[in-house]
Amino acid sequence: MNKFNVRIRLVILLMLTAELLSGCTGSSLIPSSAASGTATTDFFAMNTYMTITVNGTDAKAAADAAVKTVNDLEQSLSRNIAASEISEVNGKAGVSPVVVSKETYGLIKSAAEYSALTEGVFDISIAPVMDIWGFNDGNYRVPSQSEIDAALAKVDYRKITLNDADSSVYLPEAGMEIDLGGIAKGYASDVVQKVIKSYDVSSAMISLGGNVAVFGQKADGSHFKIAISDPQNPDQYIGILEATDVSVITSGGYERFFTEGGVTYIHIMDPATGSPVKSDLLSVTIVTPDGTEGDALSTALFVMGRDKAVEYGKTHTDFSFVLVTKTGELVVSNALKDTFTPTDSSAEVTYAD
Amino acid sequence: MFSERKSRKDQQNSLPAPRTEAAAAPRRGSTGYVPGFRFRLGDLLILVLILAASGMLYYGISVSAAAGVKDTARLEAVLTVSGEEVWRADISDGAAAQSYQVTGIEGHLTVRAEAGRACISYSDCPDQICVRTGWITAAGQSAVCLPNRCVLTIEAAAGNAGTETTAAYDIVSR
Numbered sequence: 001m002n003k004f005n006v007r008i009r010l011v012i013l014l015m016l017t018a019e020l021l022s023g024c025t026g027s028s029l030i031p032s033s034a035a036s037g038t039a040t041t042d043f044f045a046m047n048t049y050m051t052i053t054v055n056g057t058d059a060k061a062a063a064d065a066a067v068k069t070v071n072d073l074e075q076s077l078s079r080n081i082a083a084s085e086i087s088e089v090n091g092k093a094g095v096s097p098v099v100v101s102k103e104t105y106g107l108i109k110s111a112a113e114y115s116a117l118t119e120g121v122f123d124i125s126i127a128p129v130m131d132i133w134g135f136n137d138g139n140y141r142v143p144s145q146s147e148i149d150a151a152l153a154k155v156d157y158r159k160i161t162l163n164d165a166d167s168s169v170y171l172p173e174a175g176m177e178i179d180l181g182g183i184a185k186g187y188a189s190d191v192v193q194k195v196i197k198s199y200d201v202s203s204a205m206i207s208l209g210g211n212v213a214v215f216g217q218k219a220d221g222s223h224f225k226i227a228i229s230d231p232q233n234p235d236q237y238i239g240i241l242e243a244t245d246v247s248v249i250t251s252g253g254y255e256r257f258f259t260e261g262g263v264t265y266i267h268i269m270d271p272a273t274g275s276p277v278k279s280d281l282l283s284v285t286i287v288t289p290d291g292t293e294g295d296a297l298s299t300a301l302f303v304m305g306r307d308k309a310v311e312y313g314k315t316h317t318d319f320s321f322v323l324v325t326k327t328g329e330l331v332v333s334n335a336l337k338d339t340f341t342p343t344d345s346s347a348e349v350t351y352a353d
Numbered sequence: 354m355f356s357e358r359k360s361r362k363d364q365q366n367s368l369p370a371p372r373t374e375a376a377a378a379p380r381r382g383s384t385g386y387v388p389g390f391r392f393r394l395g396d397l398l399i400l401v402l403i404l405a406a407s408g409m410l411y412y413g414i415s416v417s418a419a420a421g422v423k424d425t426a427r428l429e430a431v432l433t434v435s436g437e438e439v440w441r442a443d444i445s446d447g448a449a450a451q452s453y454q455v456t457g458i459e460g461h462l463t464v465r466a467e468a469g470r471a472c473i474s475y476s477d478c479p480d481q482i483c484v485r486t487g488w489i490t491a492a493g494q495s496a497v498c499l500p501n502r503c504v505l506t507i508e509a510a511a512g513n514a515g516t517e518t519t520a521a522y523d524i525v526s527r
Contacts, residue, residue: 042504043436049497049504051524138479138500210527218523227522235487240522248526255482255527285526 039063045070046078046185048209052192055219056201065199066192070208073191076104077184079127079177080136086180090127094174097163105167107292108160111183114296115157118312122300123271125171127179128154133276135267136179140258142265152274186249186295189213193291203244210255212248213291223339229254230343231282231324238324239342247291251298252283252324268302277303280326284309287336288319297321306331310352321352427510428492430471432464435502442466444507457501464505473498473505491520 039059042051050070054063076085085100089108092098100108111124127136128151134140143151154175161170171178180187185208193213196204203216205224214224223244227237231254241248253266253276270277284302286294297319301309306325313321313333320333322340330349332340342349432440432455440453450467452474462476462483470490473483476498483498483505495506 044499044502047499049495049499140479205524207524207526210525212524212526214524224524225522227520227525229525229527233487234482234485234527235489237522237525241526250526255485256480258479 041067043067043070046074046188046209047080047181048185050209051205051207052196053205054196054199054201055203055216056199058199058201062196062199062201062204065195066204066206069192069195070188073184073188076101077107077180079179079181086178089169089171090177093171093176097161097168097170099166099168102167105162105169107180107183107187108169108178109162109164110187110292111178111180111296112157112160112162114183114293114300117316118297118300118304120157120271121303122182122296123155123157124178124180124182125155125157125160125176126182126269126271127177128152128175129269129271129274130179130181130267131177133265133267133269134258135256140260140265142260148274152271155271155274182299183292183295185209185211186247186291186293189247189291210250211291211295213246214243214248215245217244228285228322229283237343238330238347239322239340241287241322241336241340243287243339246287246289247294248285248287249291249294249298250283250285251302252281253277253279253302254282268299270303279303280305281309282324282326284324285322286319287321287333290318293319314353428469429508429510430464430466431506431508433504433506434458440464442471443510444468444471445510455503457498457503459500462498462501462503471505471507472496473503476501476503493520493523 037057037059038053038055039062040051040053041063042049044050052063052066054066056062075081075083078084079086079090081087085104089098089100108124115123129148130136132143132147132151154173154177159172159176160178161172189206189208189211192206193204193215197215203218204214206213210229212226214226218224223242226241226243226248228239228241228248228250230236230238231252234254251268253268256267257264259265266276268277269275279302281302284298286298286301288294301312301321301323304312306323309321309323310331320335322336323331325331328348330342330347331352332349334351334353337351428444430442430444431438432453434455434457439455442451444466446468448468450465452463452465454461454463460477462478463474465472465474470488472488473486473496476483478498478500480500483496483503486496489496489505489507492507492509495504497504
C-alpha cells in the first residue's frame with residue numbers, strides 16, 4: 001500500500017515537472033535566432049559575391065530557391081556564357097532575329113526603355129566599348145582612338161529591333177552586342193524577392209554584389225539599416241538609410257577601375273565618347289521599390305553628373321537618390337530626409353526636390 | 354541539442370502515464386483530479402526541488418546564450434575559397450597578429466588578422482577590390498576577392514548563431 005502510494009506520487013510529480021518544463025521549452029529555452037528561423041547563404045554568381053538572409057518559417061527553402069533563381073537567370077542573361085539567350089542574340093547580330101523567353105525579352109525591352117528614357121546615357125549596347133578597355137575579361141588597357149571609334153560605331157540602342165509578337169530580338173549590324181550587366185543584378189533582385197515572398201517568410205535581406213534589396217522588418221520590429229559605401233574609403237560608409245521594401249543600388253567608379261600612366265580609368269563608359277565617363281560624381285545611390293530601375297538609373301545618373309542628375313530627379317519622381325560629389329558634397333532627395341543619416345554630421349548635405 | 358532535450362521530455366511524458374491510469378483506476382473514495390492522491394508536504398518539497406533544479410538549468414542555458422550574442426570581444430576571422438573554409442583565426446582582444454597565404458582560383462593572396470580586425474593584404478588579381486576594401490572590424494563584414502573566389506569575413510565566435518552583427522548596419526549598398 002505504502003509502496004504503491006510512493007510510486008503514484010513520483011509519477012505525478014514527474015508529470016507535473018514535465019508539464020512545467022514544457023511550458024519553458026516552448027517559449028524561451030531555444031535561442032531566439034533559431035525560433036525565428038533564419039537562413040543565410042552566400043555564393044558567387046553574375047561575376048559578383050552575393051549574400052541572402054531570409055527570416056521566417058520557410059527561410060531555408062526560400063533561400064535555396066533564391067540561389068537557384070539567380071543561377072538560372074545567369075544562365076540565360078550572361079553574355080559570357082556561350083549557351084545563354086543573350087549570347088545567341090549577340091551571335092546572330094547582322095544575321096537574323098532570335099526568339100528569346102518572355103522573361104528575357106521583357107528585361108531587354110525594359111533595358112531598351114531605360115536607354116531611351118535617359119537618352120542613351122544608359123545604353124545596353126555599350127558592350128563593344130567595354131570590351132576594348134578590358135572591362136569584360138580583366139585585361140585592362142587604354143585603346144587607341146581608332147579602336148574607340150570603331151567600337152562606338154557598333155553602339156546604338158535605337159538600332160535594336162524588338163518584336164513583341166514573337167518576343168524576338170534583332171541586332172541589325174555585325175559586331176553589335178548587348179550586355180545586361182548594368183541592369184541584370186537589379187532585375188535579379190526583383191525576381192529573387194518575388195521567389196522568396198512566395199514562401200512562408202517574414203523578411204529578407206539581399207545583396208547581389210552590393211545591389212541591396214530588403215523587405216519586411218527585423219526581428220525587433222525595426223527597419224533594416226542599409227549602409228551606403230564611402231567611395232573614397234571602401235571600409236567606411238557615408239551614411240545609413242533605415243528603410244524596408246526597397247532596393248538600394250549604388251554605382252560608382254571606385255570599385256572597378258585601373259590605373260595606367262598615373263591616370264585612373266573607371267568601368268562606367270560614356271556612350272558619347274566611348275571612354276570612361278568623366279563625372280563630377282564619385283557615386284550614385286538609387287532608392288526605389290523597383291530594383292531593375294535602380295540598377296539602370298544608378299549608372300545613368302552617374303554618367304549625367306550632379307546637375308543633370310538632380311534635374312532628372314525633378315522630372316522623374318518614382319525614385320530617390322543619394323549623390324556623392326568629388327568635392328565631398330552629399331546631394332540627397334528630400335524624400336530621404338528622415339531616413340538617411342550621414343555618418344559625418346558636419347558633412348555638406350544638399351537636399352534636392 | 355534542443356531536439357535531444359525534447360525527446361527526453363517526451364519519454365517522461367509517455368512512459369509513466371499508462372501505468373498511472375492502470376494503477377489508479379481501481380482506487381475508491383478518491384478526491385482531486387488524480388484518484389487516491391492527496392498532496393502532502395513531502396510532495397511539495399520534491400516538486401520545489403525539481404523545479405529549482407530545472408530553473409537552474411534554464412538559467413544556465415539562457416545566460417550562456419546571452420553571453421554568446423553580447424560578447425563582442427569574441428571575434429574570429431574566417432577565410433573561404435569557393436565556399437570552403439580554409440582558415441580561421443581568433444581576433445579577440447589580445448589575439449596575436451598572424452597572416453596566411455592561400456591559392457585561390459586564379460592566383461595567390463595573403464590575409465592578415467590581428468586583435469579586432471582582418472584584411473586581405475595582398476592579391477595578384479587584376480582588380481584589387483579586395484585589397485582596397487582594407488581592414489574589416491565587425492562581425493558580418495567581409496572582404497571579397499572575386500577573381501579568386503575568396504571571402505574573408507568576421508564572425509562572432511562559437512555559441513552565437515552568427516546572425517548577430519556588431520556593425521552599425523545590417524547590409525552595405527556599394
